[in-house]
Amino acid sequence: GAGTSGRMGALDAAEIPPTFGLPADRVQAVIAGGARALLRAVEGAEDDAEAARWELRERELGSSDVVLAISASGETPFALGSFDIAHEVGARRIALTCNPVSSLAEAAEIAIAPVVGPEVIAGSTRMKGGLAQKMVLHLLSTSVMVRLGRIEGNLMTNMIPASAKLRERGARIVMELGGVDAATAADLFESADGNVAQAVELARRRA
Structure with a gap:
């Protein structure tokens, strides 16, 4: 995406x-x-569709990948360019x-396509549009991680x-x-070199 997106x-x-x-x-921005x-707005970069195509070619985008293009207006050339190479x-x-x-x-x-209505400041999509994008992205990425088995229940068993x-x-x-107990958990966590999932498995074997 470009700008706030x-x-x-x-x-x-x-x-x-x-x-x-x-x-x-696995997840690249x-x-x-x-x-x-x-950190700083790069004006005009959003109009460069070829830059998106070049960037994704450099990253060796392939048929097993997914491109998530983000644009509040849905007309940003950079975002559209990413779909060209994806297709x-x-x-x-x-x-x-x-x-x-x-x-x-x-x-x-x-x-x-979340419906956010007109921005409080006309055209300033960093406001409602940006907030809606952040909410959807969190929901989407978290759902994918759940499906991939990266958590157990609501606990981050694969965190770093x-x-x-x-x-x-x-x-x-x-x-x-x-x-x-707490002392055993700490010992197992250390013996697993901080790998939560492995430490949990070790604890269950003790039960």
Whole structure:
């Protein structure tokens, strides 16, 4: 995506590896203007459809991949360009747009089009449009991770425990799912090198 839409997509993509333990190359963000556009607007980048096509070719987009193109208007050339290459290689095409009758929605195999109504400031899609995109992205990515078995119940059994807070959470998950006391959970968590799912399995074998 481009602008706010691209940033919403990048934010969701960035959170998936640490939260669900999925390799970073499985969910990749492509934003018009490149990484610098995450911090500062790169005006005009959204009009470059060829840049999207080039970026996805460089990442070796293939028929087993899915392209989720995000555009509030559904008419952003950069987003539409991503569908061109997706169609060419046989990748699946999902559109997230606030305009159900847009070019992007029509080009998609699946179109997700939340109805947000007029923006408080006309044309400023970083407001209601951006918020709706963020909500849909969270719902979509979380649902996919559930289907892939990356959580158990409502617990993040595949998270990457990269901080003290997350290591404590990991041990608590082992205690809850494994049915062991806090000290045992901490020992198992450490012996599994911080792998929550493995530590839970070790705890269950003890039961």
